[in-house]
Amino acid sequence: MKIKYFQDSDTLYIELRVTDVAETRDxxxxxxxxxxxxxxxxxxxxxxxxxxxxxxxxxxxxxAA
Structure with missing residues (x-):
């Protein structure tokens, strides 16, 4: 999992897992x-x-579990 914050555009991106994106929804x-x-x-x-x-x-x- 990766979390990126782009201060210049005030955008937070949370990547839960690396995989091919099939669809993007608003x-x-x-x-x-x-x-x-x-x-x-x-x-x-x-x-x-x-x-x-x-x-x-x-x-x-x-x-811990």
């Missing part, structure tokens, strides 16, 4: 979802991310 005017050939989400893009998310407070925690 959820709303500022949210885009990429789907694979099976209809599974492989990436999400958020435009105007600093207004819609807590980018400065991002943290990552892996919890």
């Amino acid at each position: 959820l709303d005017e500022n949210t885009i979802v990429d789907l694979d050939h099976e209809g599974q989400i492989c990436a999400i893009t958020f435009e105007h991310a600093s207004q819609r998310t807590d980018i400065p407070d991002f943290s990552f925690e892996q919890v």
Whole structure:
């Protein structure tokens, strides 16, 4: 999984897994979802991310099963 924030365009890109994108759907005017050939989400893009998310407070925690 990769998370990229592009400050110049205020865009947050979350790649859940590396695979070929078969379809891209607009959820709303500022949210885009990429789907694979099976209809599974492989990436999400958020435009105007600093207004819609807590980018400065991002943290990552892996919890043991």
